[in-house]
Amino acid sequence: MGEVGEDPRWDAFIPFAGYLFKTFPLSHTKAQLQHVNKHGLLYTWQGSDPTLKPTLLMAHQDVVPVPGSTVPQWTHPPFSGFYDGTFVWGRGSSDCKNQLIAIMEAVELLLEAGFKPKRTIILSFGFDEEISGVRGAQQLSKHLTEQYGQNSMAVIIDEGAPITKAWGSVFATPGVAEKGYVDVDIVVRMPGGHSSIPPAHNGIGVAAELITLIEANAYEPYLANENPYLGLLQCGAEHAPSFPRKLKHLLHKRRPSCKKHDALALEASKESLTIKYLMTTSVAVDLISGGVKTNALPERTSFTVNHRINVGSNIASILSHITDLASQIATKYNLTLHAFNGTETPSSITLSHRKTALEPAPVTPTVIDPKAPSAYSVLAGTTRALYGEDVLVAPGIMTGNTDTRYYWDLSENIFRFAPGWDKEQEGLGSIHTVDERISVQAHMDATRWFVKFLRNLDEVDL
Ligand SMILES: [Zn+2]
Structure with a gap:
């Protein structure tokens, strides 16, 4: 418009x-x-x-x-x-x-x-x-x-x-x-050349490997003390006739300081994906482009990762998590990593985030x-x-x-x-x-x- x-x-x-x-x-x-x-x-x-x-x-x-x-x-x-x-x-x-x-x-x-x-x-x-x-x-x-x-x-x-x-x-x-929001753009720059004599990994292959790593390290369900879904579970356990017994048991056992492997959140998440993402940061690669011709190696491959940030987390920790993953791939392929610093050079992986980023409410x-x-x-x-x-x-x-x-x-x-x-x-x-x-x-x-x-x-x- x-x-x-x-x-x-x-x-x-x-x-x-x-x-x-x-x-x-x-x-x-x-x-x-x-x-x-x-x-x-x-x-x-x-x-x-x-x-x-x-x-x-x-x-x-x-x-x-x-x-x-x-x-x-x-x-x-x-x-x-x-x-x-x-x-x-x-x-x-x-x-x-x-x-x-x-x-x-x-x-x-x-x-x-x-x-x-x-x-x-x-x-x-x-x-x-x-x-x-x-x-x-x-x-x-x-x-x-x-x-x-x-x-x-x-x-x-x-x-x-x-x-x-x-x-x-x-x-x-x-x-x-409300959950927060951040879109991260990732660009993989690698040397081009003729596709008849390719290296073992080109830009698209390296981008694919990073995407696989991002998906393999998706976020776990976690119920922060201030997450309203915890209040809903407590209310359900108290008043709803068919509230699951296992969930009730885990609620009683819950330790407010638990940060890793939140058993209650993991169990509650089994209900459906909709429920799971009330207490989990979502991560989804939604856009990708790279390469221009079948006989030319891709010099620039880019993709975008959408996140909806869990209550209790924040934009900075999402950016730091994806930086860690990108740095593993950058090291493996001897590429320079530019993490959220506004530069892009040949032979590099560049991360940036869009202006639409929003902290959880x-x-x-x-x-x-x-x-x-x-x-x-x-x-x-x-x-x-x-x-x-x-x-x-x-x-x-x-x-x-x-x-x-x-x-x-x-x-x-x-x-x-x-x-x-x-x-x-x-x-x-x-x-x-x-x-x-x-x-x-x-x-x-x-x-x-x-x-x-x-x-x-x-x-x-x-
Ligand atoms: Zn509306």
């Missing part, structure tokens, strides 16, 4: 803002609306007590594309918004127009009911979350930090984990942490103390008030990043949570693929949740 104001494709958000204006008239009279970087929507509903920190609710307006070739596979056309009595179908229906509309509906309903908040309510809607949020969320957060300062929000809610079943119970697992506190309400206890209480006390609330972790990556400085209480739940239609969101849809019952409950949450937050001292 080009820049806002230059690339006409951004103009798609103008009629959407118009739709919100038409659909939520009270919100547009009583709340102040600011446009940040043209399409970022920032609503402020001023509370009566300026000493209370505001509540910040987030969602994004943009959606991922629908590839033309997949349109015929859709049960109902992807941009029809077709309602069949149970679901609304279409791209964005569950990621994340539903959250945005539920927030607007909640505010509109509270205004209709004559609610007057003590605590200011801020709505912040980005417009490029699916391509990293640089133009939307990053600008919105800059604006908010300038206006309110650091650590100025009582709580932030953004899109995130749905309510799901596990171990015979129902769990709401608001995301209180700070972990939101999830302590529940009956004497001192916390943002987490209000979230948990609101959820159980709405769905019943059979729903367990436990900390969750996200493997991807939401727009909240730009909001870390605004609050320590960040939750990535999809509060709408339809127990009959669970898991049928089809986010980012064919037949994306939202259960209208889940959507109505999301609206109810936001109404209750905003009212509850107004009653507590945070």
